[in-house]
């Protein structure tokens with residue numbers, strides 16, 4: 001076995017996780033398996049750069065929900081790296097911090113097709129590509145083809161089982177008094193109930 005093959009493989013999966021749901025767990029499980037990761041860090045974003053016009057649940061509560069939800073999976077850790085930082089959380093800064101903390105690790109940045117479409121607008125996108133292997137997960141039969149970058153071989157692609165569920169839909173259902181059990185891991189649901197989250201009906205897309 002070469003020295004390269006022995007480098008720990010560390011995945012990074014960012015998002016708002018407001019709230020986390022079983023779609024996120026399925027992605028986490030699938031990338032751990034397909035990329036043979038030693039560890040996957042789930043990183044809730046502090047000030048989601050793309051969602052500033054929408055109300056977002058406070059970081060401490062999203063962190064608690066993510067930790068509760070992800071406890072169901074081995075080798076997955078929830079990191080408060082971005083929540084501890086002041087100002088907007090740029091993914092490139094997160095990768096730099098992880099690179100400094102784990103100099104030997106091979107980094108894999110796990111992105112949804114929606115995130116990849118915006119990649120070129122991201123802060124220091126080129127540096128991002130240098131720091132980590134980009135992995136896009138596509139929902140079987142659902143996500144449209146990602147943009148041209150894929151054709152150049154800059155991205156690894158992983159297909160994940162399709163679950164038609166989103167945090168937006170969970171918030172809507174809670175607001176409307178509809179059941180969300182089995183869509184949100186039980187432990188995260190306890191946080192939602194305890195904190196009284198999403199009771200105000202949310203506009204579609206909010």
Ligand code: ATP
Pocket residue numbers: 014015016017018022023024027111112113114115139160162163164165166167168169
């Ligand atoms: P919202 O509805 O608030 O936009 P979301 O459900 O998309 O939230 P995010 O926290 O934005 O959740 O998700 C982080 C990543 O997980 C995104 O890349 C998103 O595409 C992906 N994701 C969300 N839901 C699913 C799902 N059902 N299956 C696969 N990936 C998902």
